[in-house]
Amino acid sequence: MTVLAVHSLFRWVVVVALLARVGRALQARKGAFTPIDKRLGLIAMIAMDLQLLLGLALFFGLSPAVSAAEMDVGAAMKDPYLRFWLVEHGPTMLIAIVLAHVGNVRVRKAADDAAKHKQALIFFGIALVLVLVAMPWPFRPVVGRPLLPGF
């Protein structure tokens, strides 16, 4: 299996982990902050970090789209397909990953349980939106890719 196929499949781990974290923050927002809440935050962050490693390997060498874009960056910026892979997908996902890290720190430092749930909801909620926005969903014109590699 190629790195691109693993990165493509692993997106589902990232999406499910983020949905679980955000869903739990919503559901438990008036209750106690338990070890499950902490664990879900860690799982979402680790899933995103692993996806980042695969993304970096693609971005700095393995990706045909990024390599093609780097041949002529000026021209790539005028091409919606190459521009997406050069400056939209990776950087937006990176911001989402940073938000997950900051979110876990804010959760840890929050004064009480309600504040912890709120911080988790805000930071992981925004991270989830960014991931969904920067995803090459099959219905997206020009940049769309299959939901599973090879399909």
Ligand code: HEM
């Ligand atoms: C939460 C994080 C991320 C998710 C969910 C995600 C998801 C995806 C998906 C679904 C694809 C398409 C795979 C296919 O062709 O089937 C893809 C491709 C790619 N991703 Fe990501 N990604 C993430 C983070 C990143 C980051 C941080 C980078 C760069 C540092 C990156 C760089 C790339 C590159 C270069 C490609 C391949 C372009 C090509 O086909 O040549 N990704 N990603």
